[in-house]
Amino acid sequence: MTMQEAYQLGEERLIHAGIEEARLDAWYLLEHVTGVGRAMYYAMPDRVLSEDQEQKYLYYIEERAGRVPLQHLTGVQEFMGLPFQVNEHVLIPRQDTETVVEEAVKVIRREGMTVPCFRILDMCTGSGCILLSVLHYGRQEAVSLEGIGADISKEALKVARANAEALHIDAEFKHSDLFGQIEGTYEMIISNPPYIRTDVIETLQEEVKAHDPWIALDGKEDGLYFYRQIVQEAGRYLVNGGTLIFEIGCDQGEAVFGLMQEAGYRNIMVKKDLAGLDRVVIGVYDR
Missing domain, CATH: 1.10.8 (Helicase, Ruva Protein; domain 3)
Structure with missing residues:
Protein backbone atom coordinates (compact mmCIF):
# COMPACT_ATOMS: atom_id res chain seq x y z
CA MET A 1 0.00 0.00 0.00
CA ARG A 67 -13.41 7.35 19.27
CA VAL A 68 -10.08 6.76 20.96
CA PRO A 69 -8.60 10.28 21.11
CA LEU A 70 -5.97 11.05 18.50
CA GLN A 71 -3.55 12.14 21.23
CA HIS A 72 -3.84 8.80 23.01
CA LEU A 73 -2.73 7.13 19.80
CA THR A 74 0.16 9.47 19.02
CA GLY A 75 1.00 9.90 22.72
CA VAL A 76 1.59 13.63 22.44
CA GLN A 77 -0.22 16.97 22.38
CA GLU A 78 1.35 20.35 21.71
CA PHE A 79 0.61 23.03 24.30
CA MET A 80 2.16 26.50 24.47
CA GLY A 81 4.48 25.39 21.67
CA LEU A 82 5.83 22.49 23.75
CA PRO A 83 5.23 18.76 23.18
CA PHE A 84 3.54 17.05 26.14
CA GLN A 85 3.24 13.32 26.58
CA VAL A 86 -0.33 12.24 27.33
CA ASN A 87 -2.21 9.03 27.98
CA GLU A 88 -5.47 7.81 29.52
CA HIS A 89 -4.38 8.96 32.99
CA VAL A 90 -4.36 12.70 32.22
CA LEU A 91 -6.54 15.24 30.50
CA ILE A 92 -5.40 16.20 27.01
CA PRO A 93 -4.09 19.81 27.17
CA ARG A 94 -6.44 22.23 25.43
CA GLN A 95 -5.73 25.54 23.76
CA ASP A 96 -8.24 27.23 26.10
CA THR A 97 -5.92 26.46 29.01
CA GLU A 98 -3.10 28.47 27.46
CA THR A 99 -4.91 31.56 28.79
CA VAL A 100 -4.08 30.37 32.32
CA VAL A 101 -0.38 30.15 31.47
CA GLU A 102 -0.40 33.58 29.83
CA GLU A 103 -1.99 35.19 32.88
CA ALA A 104 0.46 33.47 35.23
CA VAL A 105 3.46 34.67 33.22
CA LYS A 106 2.08 38.24 33.34
CA VAL A 107 2.08 38.06 37.14
CA ILE A 108 5.64 36.70 37.18
CA ARG A 109 6.75 39.46 34.82
CA ARG A 110 5.25 42.02 37.18
CA GLU A 111 6.43 40.54 40.49
CA GLY A 112 9.12 37.93 39.79
CA MET A 113 12.05 40.27 40.24
CA THR A 114 10.79 41.59 43.58
CA VAL A 115 11.34 38.39 45.60
CA PRO A 116 14.45 36.19 46.06
CA CYS A 117 12.52 33.13 44.88
CA PHE A 118 9.08 33.08 43.25
CA ARG A 119 7.41 29.79 44.24
CA ILE A 120 4.48 28.28 42.33
CA LEU A 121 2.11 25.50 43.35
CA ASP A 122 0.06 23.85 40.61
CA MET A 123 -2.86 22.02 42.23
CA CYS A 124 -4.38 19.13 40.22
CA THR A 125 -1.38 19.23 37.90
CA GLY A 126 -2.30 16.27 35.65
CA SER A 127 0.20 16.10 32.78
CA GLY A 128 2.06 19.07 34.27
CA CYS A 129 1.37 21.15 31.17
CA ILE A 130 0.40 24.31 33.06
CA LEU A 131 3.22 24.26 35.60
CA LEU A 132 5.93 23.28 33.12
CA SER A 133 4.81 25.89 30.60
CA VAL A 134 4.76 28.60 33.27
CA LEU A 135 8.25 27.60 34.40
CA HIS A 136 9.52 27.49 30.81
CA TYR A 137 8.23 30.93 29.86
CA GLY A 138 8.43 32.56 33.28
CA ARG A 139 12.04 31.84 34.22
CA GLN A 140 13.32 34.80 32.22
CA GLU A 141 10.97 37.05 34.22
CA ALA A 142 12.08 36.08 37.76
CA VAL A 143 15.24 36.11 39.85
CA SER A 144 14.53 32.49 40.74
CA LEU A 145 11.47 30.40 39.93
CA GLU A 146 10.47 27.15 41.62
CA GLY A 147 7.45 24.98 40.93
CA ILE A 148 5.62 22.12 42.60
CA GLY A 149 2.81 20.16 40.98
CA ALA A 150 0.37 18.21 43.16
CA ASP A 151 -2.13 15.55 42.15
CA ILE A 152 -4.12 12.75 43.79
CA SER A 153 -3.36 10.44 40.86
CA LYS A 154 -0.02 8.63 41.05
CA GLU A 155 -0.39 7.68 37.37
CA ALA A 156 -0.86 11.32 36.36
CA LEU A 157 2.26 12.25 38.32
CA LYS A 158 4.28 9.69 36.35
CA VAL A 159 3.24 11.50 33.17
CA ALA A 160 4.07 14.91 34.65
CA ARG A 161 7.53 13.76 35.74
CA ALA A 162 8.17 12.25 32.31
CA ASN A 163 7.21 15.56 30.69
CA ALA A 164 9.51 17.53 32.99
CA GLU A 165 12.39 15.22 32.15
CA ALA A 166 11.72 15.28 28.39
CA LEU A 167 11.45 19.07 28.35
CA HIS A 168 14.48 19.54 30.66
CA ILE A 169 12.44 21.68 33.07
CA ASP A 170 13.16 21.42 36.78
CA ALA A 171 10.01 20.88 38.83
CA GLU A 172 8.91 18.86 41.84
CA PHE A 173 5.78 16.71 41.88
CA LYS A 174 3.94 15.53 44.98
CA HIS A 175 1.25 12.92 45.52
CA SER A 176 -1.34 14.84 47.51
CA ASP A 177 -5.11 14.96 47.96
CA LEU A 178 -5.42 18.72 47.45
CA PHE A 179 -3.27 20.35 50.19
CA GLY A 180 -2.89 17.20 52.29
CA GLN A 181 0.85 16.79 51.69
CA ILE A 182 1.72 20.39 50.83
CA GLU A 183 4.11 22.45 52.97
CA GLY A 184 5.47 25.97 52.84
CA THR A 185 4.17 29.12 51.20
CA TYR A 186 3.92 30.22 47.59
CA GLU A 187 3.76 33.42 45.61
CA MET A 188 1.28 31.80 43.26
CA ILE A 189 -1.17 28.91 43.31
CA ILE A 190 -2.59 27.77 39.97
CA SER A 191 -5.30 25.18 39.47
CA ASN A 192 -7.33 23.65 36.69
CA PRO A 193 -9.44 21.42 38.95
CA PRO A 194 -12.21 19.01 37.93
CA TYR A 195 -15.16 21.29 37.17
CA ILE A 196 -17.71 19.37 35.10
CA ARG A 197 -20.99 18.72 36.90
CA THR A 198 -21.42 14.99 37.50
CA ASP A 199 -24.71 14.81 35.60
CA VAL A 200 -23.16 16.53 32.57
CA ILE A 201 -20.25 14.12 32.05
CA GLU A 202 -22.39 11.54 30.24
CA THR A 203 -23.40 14.19 27.68
CA LEU A 204 -19.80 14.96 26.67
CA GLN A 205 -18.09 13.70 23.52
CA GLU A 206 -17.31 9.99 23.50
CA GLU A 207 -13.59 10.81 23.35
CA VAL A 208 -13.94 12.65 26.66
CA LYS A 209 -16.42 10.65 28.71
CA ALA A 210 -15.01 7.26 27.70
CA HIS A 211 -11.28 8.02 27.61
CA ASP A 212 -10.44 10.97 29.87
CA PRO A 213 -9.94 10.09 33.56
CA TRP A 214 -13.23 10.60 35.40
CA ILE A 215 -11.37 11.84 38.47
CA ALA A 216 -10.04 14.76 36.42
CA LEU A 217 -13.49 15.70 35.12
CA ASP A 218 -15.93 15.30 37.99
CA GLY A 219 -16.54 18.56 39.87
CA LYS A 220 -19.37 16.97 41.87
CA GLU A 221 -23.00 18.07 41.90
CA ASP A 222 -22.62 21.71 40.87
CA GLY A 223 -19.09 21.60 39.42
CA LEU A 224 -17.77 23.93 42.14
CA TYR A 225 -16.68 21.43 44.79
CA PHE A 226 -12.93 21.77 44.21
CA TYR A 227 -13.06 25.55 43.85
CA ARG A 228 -14.63 25.75 47.31
CA GLN A 229 -12.01 23.45 48.81
CA ILE A 230 -9.06 25.22 47.22
CA VAL A 231 -10.31 28.73 48.01
CA GLN A 232 -10.90 27.76 51.65
CA GLU A 233 -7.41 26.28 52.09
CA ALA A 234 -5.20 28.29 49.73
CA GLY A 235 -4.79 31.22 52.13
CA ARG A 236 -2.70 29.03 54.45
CA TYR A 237 -0.21 28.46 51.63
CA LEU A 238 -0.12 31.84 49.88
CA VAL A 239 2.14 34.66 50.99
CA ASN A 240 0.37 37.91 51.71
CA GLY A 241 -0.26 39.45 48.29
CA GLY A 242 0.11 36.05 46.61
CA THR A 243 -1.95 35.22 43.53
CA LEU A 244 -4.56 32.50 43.06
CA ILE A 245 -5.36 31.59 39.45
CA PHE A 246 -8.12 29.19 38.35
CA GLU A 247 -9.18 27.80 35.05
CA ILE A 248 -12.99 27.67 35.01
CA GLY A 249 -15.82 26.39 32.88
CA CYS A 250 -17.23 29.14 30.68
CA ASP A 251 -20.35 29.49 32.87
CA GLN A 252 -18.57 29.53 36.23
CA GLY A 253 -16.97 32.97 36.29
CA GLU A 254 -19.51 34.66 38.51
CA ALA A 255 -19.66 31.77 41.00
CA VAL A 256 -15.88 31.43 41.40
CA PHE A 257 -15.52 35.22 41.59
CA GLY A 258 -17.99 35.15 44.49
CA LEU A 259 -16.15 32.36 46.30
CA MET A 260 -12.89 34.28 46.14
CA GLN A 261 -14.54 37.54 47.16
CA GLU A 262 -16.10 35.92 50.22
CA ALA A 263 -12.69 34.52 51.20
CA GLY A 264 -11.13 37.99 51.21
CA TYR A 265 -9.31 38.04 47.88
CA ARG A 266 -8.95 41.40 46.18
CA ASN A 267 -8.36 42.64 42.63
CA ILE A 268 -10.39 39.67 41.37
CA MET A 269 -10.77 39.50 37.61
CA VAL A 270 -12.43 37.14 35.17
CA LYS A 271 -10.43 36.71 31.96
CA LYS A 272 -11.66 35.43 28.62
CA ASP A 273 -10.01 32.96 26.26
CA LEU A 274 -9.44 33.48 22.53
CA ALA A 275 -13.01 32.35 21.83
CA GLY A 276 -14.32 35.17 24.03
CA LEU A 277 -15.51 32.81 26.78
CA ASP A 278 -14.82 33.22 30.49
CA ARG A 279 -11.82 30.97 31.19
CA VAL A 280 -9.72 32.31 34.09
CA VAL A 281 -10.43 33.83 37.49
CA ILE A 282 -7.48 35.51 39.19
CA GLY A 283 -7.25 37.24 42.55
CA VAL A 284 -4.77 38.46 45.17
CA TYR A 285 -4.75 37.05 48.69
CA ASP A 286 -5.01 39.66 51.44
CA ARG A 287 -4.38 38.47 54.97
Missing part, protein backbone atom coordinates in the same frame (compact mmCIF):
# COMPACT_ATOMS: atom_id res chain seq x y z
CA THR A 2 1.37 3.41 -0.95
CA MET A 3 1.21 6.41 1.36
CA GLN A 4 -1.42 8.03 -0.85
CA GLU A 5 -3.58 4.90 -0.79
CA ALA A 6 -3.23 4.60 2.97
CA TYR A 7 -4.13 8.24 3.49
CA GLN A 8 -7.23 7.99 1.30
CA LEU A 9 -8.33 4.78 2.99
CA GLY A 10 -7.81 6.30 6.45
CA GLU A 11 -9.70 9.46 5.58
CA GLU A 12 -12.65 7.54 4.13
CA ARG A 13 -12.85 5.27 7.18
CA LEU A 14 -12.86 8.19 9.59
CA ILE A 15 -15.44 10.11 7.57
CA HIS A 16 -17.66 7.03 7.61
CA ALA A 17 -17.20 6.83 11.39
CA GLY A 18 -18.33 10.45 11.78
CA ILE A 19 -14.98 11.83 12.97
CA GLU A 20 -15.21 15.61 12.67
CA GLU A 21 -11.57 16.19 11.69
CA ALA A 22 -11.31 13.02 9.60
CA ARG A 23 -8.87 14.35 6.98
CA LEU A 24 -6.58 15.92 9.56
CA ASP A 25 -6.61 12.94 11.91
CA ALA A 26 -5.90 10.51 9.07
CA TRP A 27 -2.89 12.61 8.15
CA TYR A 28 -1.55 12.94 11.70
CA LEU A 29 -1.74 9.19 12.18
CA LEU A 30 0.06 8.55 8.88
CA GLU A 31 2.77 11.04 9.82
CA HIS A 32 3.07 9.44 13.26
CA VAL A 33 3.50 5.94 11.83
CA THR A 34 5.86 6.80 8.97
CA GLY A 35 7.72 9.86 10.25
CA VAL A 36 7.13 11.45 6.83
CA GLY A 37 6.19 15.14 6.80
CA ARG A 38 3.83 16.78 4.31
CA ALA A 39 6.55 18.10 2.01
CA MET A 40 8.10 14.65 1.67
CA TYR A 41 4.66 13.08 1.23
CA TYR A 42 3.76 15.35 -1.68
CA ALA A 43 7.15 14.66 -3.24
CA MET A 44 6.76 10.87 -2.86
CA PRO A 45 3.06 9.95 -2.57
CA ASP A 46 3.75 6.55 -4.14
CA ARG A 47 6.25 5.56 -1.47
CA VAL A 48 5.26 2.11 -0.23
CA LEU A 49 4.62 1.53 3.46
CA SER A 50 6.41 -1.35 5.13
CA GLU A 51 4.21 -4.20 6.32
CA ASP A 52 4.67 -3.05 9.91
CA GLN A 53 3.76 0.55 9.06
CA GLU A 54 0.66 -0.55 7.16
CA GLN A 55 -0.56 -2.73 10.02
CA LYS A 56 0.05 0.01 12.59
CA TYR A 57 -1.69 2.64 10.50
CA LEU A 58 -4.78 0.53 9.89
CA TYR A 59 -4.90 -0.36 13.60
CA TYR A 60 -4.69 3.32 14.62
CA ILE A 61 -7.38 4.28 12.10
CA GLU A 62 -9.75 1.69 13.56
CA GLU A 63 -8.99 2.87 17.07
CA ARG A 64 -9.67 6.48 16.08
CA ALA A 65 -12.87 5.41 14.32
CA GLY A 66 -13.85 3.88 17.66
Whole structure:
Protein backbone atom coordinates (compact mmCIF):
# COMPACT_ATOMS: atom_id res chain seq x y z
CA MET A 1 0.00 0.00 0.00
CA THR A 2 1.37 3.41 -0.95
CA MET A 3 1.21 6.41 1.36
CA GLN A 4 -1.42 8.03 -0.85
CA GLU A 5 -3.58 4.90 -0.79
CA ALA A 6 -3.23 4.60 2.97
CA TYR A 7 -4.13 8.24 3.49
CA GLN A 8 -7.23 7.99 1.30
CA LEU A 9 -8.33 4.78 2.99
CA GLY A 10 -7.81 6.30 6.45
CA GLU A 11 -9.70 9.46 5.58
CA GLU A 12 -12.65 7.54 4.13
CA ARG A 13 -12.85 5.27 7.18
CA LEU A 14 -12.86 8.19 9.59
CA ILE A 15 -15.44 10.11 7.57
CA HIS A 16 -17.66 7.03 7.61
CA ALA A 17 -17.20 6.83 11.39
CA GLY A 18 -18.33 10.45 11.78
CA ILE A 19 -14.98 11.83 12.97
CA GLU A 20 -15.21 15.61 12.67
CA GLU A 21 -11.57 16.19 11.69
CA ALA A 22 -11.31 13.02 9.60
CA ARG A 23 -8.87 14.35 6.98
CA LEU A 24 -6.58 15.92 9.56
CA ASP A 25 -6.61 12.94 11.91
CA ALA A 26 -5.90 10.51 9.07
CA TRP A 27 -2.89 12.61 8.15
CA TYR A 28 -1.55 12.94 11.70
CA LEU A 29 -1.74 9.19 12.18
CA LEU A 30 0.06 8.55 8.88
CA GLU A 31 2.77 11.04 9.82
CA HIS A 32 3.07 9.44 13.26
CA VAL A 33 3.50 5.94 11.83
CA THR A 34 5.86 6.80 8.97
CA GLY A 35 7.72 9.86 10.25
CA VAL A 36 7.13 11.45 6.83
CA GLY A 37 6.19 15.14 6.80
CA ARG A 38 3.83 16.78 4.31
CA ALA A 39 6.55 18.10 2.01
CA MET A 40 8.10 14.65 1.67
CA TYR A 41 4.66 13.08 1.23
CA TYR A 42 3.76 15.35 -1.68
CA ALA A 43 7.15 14.66 -3.24
CA MET A 44 6.76 10.87 -2.86
CA PRO A 45 3.06 9.95 -2.57
CA ASP A 46 3.75 6.55 -4.14
CA ARG A 47 6.25 5.56 -1.47
CA VAL A 48 5.26 2.11 -0.23
CA LEU A 49 4.62 1.53 3.46
CA SER A 50 6.41 -1.35 5.13
CA GLU A 51 4.21 -4.20 6.32
CA ASP A 52 4.67 -3.05 9.91
CA GLN A 53 3.76 0.55 9.06
CA GLU A 54 0.66 -0.55 7.16
CA GLN A 55 -0.56 -2.73 10.02
CA LYS A 56 0.05 0.01 12.59
CA TYR A 57 -1.69 2.64 10.50
CA LEU A 58 -4.78 0.53 9.89
CA TYR A 59 -4.90 -0.36 13.60
CA TYR A 60 -4.69 3.32 14.62
CA ILE A 61 -7.38 4.28 12.10
CA GLU A 62 -9.75 1.69 13.56
CA GLU A 63 -8.99 2.87 17.07
CA ARG A 64 -9.67 6.48 16.08
CA ALA A 65 -12.87 5.41 14.32
CA GLY A 66 -13.85 3.88 17.66
CA ARG A 67 -13.41 7.35 19.27
CA VAL A 68 -10.08 6.76 20.96
CA PRO A 69 -8.60 10.28 21.11
CA LEU A 70 -5.97 11.05 18.50
CA GLN A 71 -3.55 12.14 21.23
CA HIS A 72 -3.84 8.80 23.01
CA LEU A 73 -2.73 7.13 19.80
CA THR A 74 0.16 9.47 19.02
CA GLY A 75 1.00 9.90 22.72
CA VAL A 76 1.59 13.63 22.44
CA GLN A 77 -0.22 16.97 22.38
CA GLU A 78 1.35 20.35 21.71
CA PHE A 79 0.61 23.03 24.30
CA MET A 80 2.16 26.50 24.47
CA GLY A 81 4.48 25.39 21.67
CA LEU A 82 5.83 22.49 23.75
CA PRO A 83 5.23 18.76 23.18
CA PHE A 84 3.54 17.05 26.14
CA GLN A 85 3.24 13.32 26.58
CA VAL A 86 -0.33 12.24 27.33
CA ASN A 87 -2.21 9.03 27.98
CA GLU A 88 -5.47 7.81 29.52
CA HIS A 89 -4.38 8.96 32.99
CA VAL A 90 -4.36 12.70 32.22
CA LEU A 91 -6.54 15.24 30.50
CA ILE A 92 -5.40 16.20 27.01
CA PRO A 93 -4.09 19.81 27.17
CA ARG A 94 -6.44 22.23 25.43
CA GLN A 95 -5.73 25.54 23.76
CA ASP A 96 -8.24 27.23 26.10
CA THR A 97 -5.92 26.46 29.01
CA GLU A 98 -3.10 28.47 27.46
CA THR A 99 -4.91 31.56 28.79
CA VAL A 100 -4.08 30.37 32.32
CA VAL A 101 -0.38 30.15 31.47
CA GLU A 102 -0.40 33.58 29.83
CA GLU A 103 -1.99 35.19 32.88
CA ALA A 104 0.46 33.47 35.23
CA VAL A 105 3.46 34.67 33.22
CA LYS A 106 2.08 38.24 33.34
CA VAL A 107 2.08 38.06 37.14
CA ILE A 108 5.64 36.70 37.18
CA ARG A 109 6.75 39.46 34.82
CA ARG A 110 5.25 42.02 37.18
CA GLU A 111 6.43 40.54 40.49
CA GLY A 112 9.12 37.93 39.79
CA MET A 113 12.05 40.27 40.24
CA THR A 114 10.79 41.59 43.58
CA VAL A 115 11.34 38.39 45.60
CA PRO A 116 14.45 36.19 46.06
CA CYS A 117 12.52 33.13 44.88
CA PHE A 118 9.08 33.08 43.25
CA ARG A 119 7.41 29.79 44.24
CA ILE A 120 4.48 28.28 42.33
CA LEU A 121 2.11 25.50 43.35
CA ASP A 122 0.06 23.85 40.61
CA MET A 123 -2.86 22.02 42.23
CA CYS A 124 -4.38 19.13 40.22
CA THR A 125 -1.38 19.23 37.90
CA GLY A 126 -2.30 16.27 35.65
CA SER A 127 0.20 16.10 32.78
CA GLY A 128 2.06 19.07 34.27
CA CYS A 129 1.37 21.15 31.17
CA ILE A 130 0.40 24.31 33.06
CA LEU A 131 3.22 24.26 35.60
CA LEU A 132 5.93 23.28 33.12
CA SER A 133 4.81 25.89 30.60
CA VAL A 134 4.76 28.60 33.27
CA LEU A 135 8.25 27.60 34.40
CA HIS A 136 9.52 27.49 30.81
CA TYR A 137 8.23 30.93 29.86
CA GLY A 138 8.43 32.56 33.28
CA ARG A 139 12.04 31.84 34.22
CA GLN A 140 13.32 34.80 32.22
CA GLU A 141 10.97 37.05 34.22
CA ALA A 142 12.08 36.08 37.76
CA VAL A 143 15.24 36.11 39.85
CA SER A 144 14.53 32.49 40.74
CA LEU A 145 11.47 30.40 39.93
CA GLU A 146 10.47 27.15 41.62
CA GLY A 147 7.45 24.98 40.93
CA ILE A 148 5.62 22.12 42.60
CA GLY A 149 2.81 20.16 40.98
CA ALA A 150 0.37 18.21 43.16
CA ASP A 151 -2.13 15.55 42.15
CA ILE A 152 -4.12 12.75 43.79
CA SER A 153 -3.36 10.44 40.86
CA LYS A 154 -0.02 8.63 41.05
CA GLU A 155 -0.39 7.68 37.37
CA ALA A 156 -0.86 11.32 36.36
CA LEU A 157 2.26 12.25 38.32
CA LYS A 158 4.28 9.69 36.35
CA VAL A 159 3.24 11.50 33.17
CA ALA A 160 4.07 14.91 34.65
CA ARG A 161 7.53 13.76 35.74
CA ALA A 162 8.17 12.25 32.31
CA ASN A 163 7.21 15.56 30.69
CA ALA A 164 9.51 17.53 32.99
CA GLU A 165 12.39 15.22 32.15
CA ALA A 166 11.72 15.28 28.39
CA LEU A 167 11.45 19.07 28.35
CA HIS A 168 14.48 19.54 30.66
CA ILE A 169 12.44 21.68 33.07
CA ASP A 170 13.16 21.42 36.78
CA ALA A 171 10.01 20.88 38.83
CA GLU A 172 8.91 18.86 41.84
CA PHE A 173 5.78 16.71 41.88
CA LYS A 174 3.94 15.53 44.98
CA HIS A 175 1.25 12.92 45.52
CA SER A 176 -1.34 14.84 47.51
CA ASP A 177 -5.11 14.96 47.96
CA LEU A 178 -5.42 18.72 47.45
CA PHE A 179 -3.27 20.35 50.19
CA GLY A 180 -2.89 17.20 52.29
CA GLN A 181 0.85 16.79 51.69
CA ILE A 182 1.72 20.39 50.83
CA GLU A 183 4.11 22.45 52.97
CA GLY A 184 5.47 25.97 52.84
CA THR A 185 4.17 29.12 51.20
CA TYR A 186 3.92 30.22 47.59
CA GLU A 187 3.76 33.42 45.61
CA MET A 188 1.28 31.80 43.26
CA ILE A 189 -1.17 28.91 43.31
CA ILE A 190 -2.59 27.77 39.97
CA SER A 191 -5.30 25.18 39.47
CA ASN A 192 -7.33 23.65 36.69
CA PRO A 193 -9.44 21.42 38.95
CA PRO A 194 -12.21 19.01 37.93
CA TYR A 195 -15.16 21.29 37.17
CA ILE A 196 -17.71 19.37 35.10
CA ARG A 197 -20.99 18.72 36.90
CA THR A 198 -21.42 14.99 37.50
CA ASP A 199 -24.71 14.81 35.60
CA VAL A 200 -23.16 16.53 32.57
CA ILE A 201 -20.25 14.12 32.05
CA GLU A 202 -22.39 11.54 30.24
CA THR A 203 -23.40 14.19 27.68
CA LEU A 204 -19.80 14.96 26.67
CA GLN A 205 -18.09 13.70 23.52
CA GLU A 206 -17.31 9.99 23.50
CA GLU A 207 -13.59 10.81 23.35
CA VAL A 208 -13.94 12.65 26.66
CA LYS A 209 -16.42 10.65 28.71
CA ALA A 210 -15.01 7.26 27.70
CA HIS A 211 -11.28 8.02 27.61
CA ASP A 212 -10.44 10.97 29.87
CA PRO A 213 -9.94 10.09 33.56
CA TRP A 214 -13.23 10.60 35.40
CA ILE A 215 -11.37 11.84 38.47
CA ALA A 216 -10.04 14.76 36.42
CA LEU A 217 -13.49 15.70 35.12
CA ASP A 218 -15.93 15.30 37.99
CA GLY A 219 -16.54 18.56 39.87
CA LYS A 220 -19.37 16.97 41.87
CA GLU A 221 -23.00 18.07 41.90
CA ASP A 222 -22.62 21.71 40.87
CA GLY A 223 -19.09 21.60 39.42
CA LEU A 224 -17.77 23.93 42.14
CA TYR A 225 -16.68 21.43 44.79
CA PHE A 226 -12.93 21.77 44.21
CA TYR A 227 -13.06 25.55 43.85
CA ARG A 228 -14.63 25.75 47.31
CA GLN A 229 -12.01 23.45 48.81
CA ILE A 230 -9.06 25.22 47.22
CA VAL A 231 -10.31 28.73 48.01
CA GLN A 232 -10.90 27.76 51.65
CA GLU A 233 -7.41 26.28 52.09
CA ALA A 234 -5.20 28.29 49.73
CA GLY A 235 -4.79 31.22 52.13
CA ARG A 236 -2.70 29.03 54.45
CA TYR A 237 -0.21 28.46 51.63
CA LEU A 238 -0.12 31.84 49.88
CA VAL A 239 2.14 34.66 50.99
CA ASN A 240 0.37 37.91 51.71
CA GLY A 241 -0.26 39.45 48.29
CA GLY A 242 0.11 36.05 46.61
CA THR A 243 -1.95 35.22 43.53
CA LEU A 244 -4.56 32.50 43.06
CA ILE A 245 -5.36 31.59 39.45
CA PHE A 246 -8.12 29.19 38.35
CA GLU A 247 -9.18 27.80 35.05
CA ILE A 248 -12.99 27.67 35.01
CA GLY A 249 -15.82 26.39 32.88
CA CYS A 250 -17.23 29.14 30.68
CA ASP A 251 -20.35 29.49 32.87
CA GLN A 252 -18.57 29.53 36.23
CA GLY A 253 -16.97 32.97 36.29
CA GLU A 254 -19.51 34.66 38.51
CA ALA A 255 -19.66 31.77 41.00
CA VAL A 256 -15.88 31.43 41.40
CA PHE A 257 -15.52 35.22 41.59
CA GLY A 258 -17.99 35.15 44.49
CA LEU A 259 -16.15 32.36 46.30
CA MET A 260 -12.89 34.28 46.14
CA GLN A 261 -14.54 37.54 47.16
CA GLU A 262 -16.10 35.92 50.22
CA ALA A 263 -12.69 34.52 51.20
CA GLY A 264 -11.13 37.99 51.21
CA TYR A 265 -9.31 38.04 47.88
CA ARG A 266 -8.95 41.40 46.18
CA ASN A 267 -8.36 42.64 42.63
CA ILE A 268 -10.39 39.67 41.37
CA MET A 269 -10.77 39.50 37.61
CA VAL A 270 -12.43 37.14 35.17
CA LYS A 271 -10.43 36.71 31.96
CA LYS A 272 -11.66 35.43 28.62
CA ASP A 273 -10.01 32.96 26.26
CA LEU A 274 -9.44 33.48 22.53
CA ALA A 275 -13.01 32.35 21.83
CA GLY A 276 -14.32 35.17 24.03
CA LEU A 277 -15.51 32.81 26.78
CA ASP A 278 -14.82 33.22 30.49
CA ARG A 279 -11.82 30.97 31.19
CA VAL A 280 -9.72 32.31 34.09
CA VAL A 281 -10.43 33.83 37.49
CA ILE A 282 -7.48 35.51 39.19
CA GLY A 283 -7.25 37.24 42.55
CA VAL A 284 -4.77 38.46 45.17
CA TYR A 285 -4.75 37.05 48.69
CA ASP A 286 -5.01 39.66 51.44
CA ARG A 287 -4.38 38.47 54.97
